[in-house]
Amino acid sequence: MKKQDYIKWDEYFMGIALLSTERSKDPSTSVGACIVSEDNKILSVGYNGMPIGCSDDDYPWDREGNGLDTKYFYVCHAELNAILNYTGTHMKGAKIYTTLFPCNECTKAIIQKGITEIIYMCDKYADTESVIAAKRMLDSSGVKYRQYHPIGKDIVISL
Numbered sequence: 128m129k130k131q132d133y134i135k136w137d138e139y140f141m142g143i144a145l146l147s148t149e150r151s152k153d154p155s156t157s158v159g160a161c162i163v164s165e166d167n168k169i170l171s172v173g174y175n176g177m178p179i180g181c182s183d184d185d186y187p188w189d190r191e192g193n194g195l196d197t198k199y200f201y202v203c204h205a206e207l208n209a210i211l212n213y214t215g216t217h218m219k220g221a222k223i224y225t226t227l228f229p230c231n232e233c234t235k236a237i238i239q240k241g242i243t244e245i246i247y248m249c250d251k252y253a254d255t256e257s258v259i260a261a262k263r264m265l266d267s268s269g270v271k272y273r274q275y276h277p278i279g280k281d282i283v284i285s286l
């Protein structure tokens with residue numbers, strides 16, 4: 128008889144998004160994303176980080192202060208990185224697993240690439256205009272979104 132305690136697709140891909148957060152240098156919010164084709168092949172992954180050439184040590188990670196001294200102008204979001212990291216030709220009908228609900232800017236990119244479903248874990252910025260705008264665009268364009276509900280399984284990876 129086959130092994131019974133295998134993880135389902137949702138756990139597998141959200142698990143990869145969660146592992147990707149471990150690469151983030153953001154001290155307050157680490158985000159990970161994993162893009163998957165219609166037939167469950169991984170197309171790309173990403174996490175929030177500074178653009179190539181912009182040193183993690185030279186750029187700010189602060190949330191507050193003068194705009195130019197905060198991370199917000201510089202950091203590239205996990206979902207956008209996952210889209211930009213993709214080297215293939217198309218991602219129509221793909222799904223994106225993300226640990227945080229996408230902002231309005233990432234949402235535009237998600238829609239324009241033809242991604243048709245977002246599976247997110249946390250929606251802690253649901254009340255912000257960015258996420259309200261994101262959901263408005265997703266509803267208009269018919270992109271589905273649903274929350275991932277953890278199954279309570281712990282997987283320890285010894286590195």
Ligand SMILES: O=c1[nH]c(=O)n([C@H]2C[C@H](O)[C@@H](COP(=O)(O)O)O2)cc1CO
Nearest residue numbers: 153155156158175202204205228229230
């Ligand atoms: O969808 C997202 N994806 C994403 O990667 N981020 C990143 C940008 C920042 O590095 C961090 C948010 O930081 P903070 O929670 O401290 O405001 O998460 C933020 C959002 C906002 O929804």
Ligand SMILES: [Zn+2]
Nearest residue numbers: 204229230233
């Ligand atoms: Zn974003």
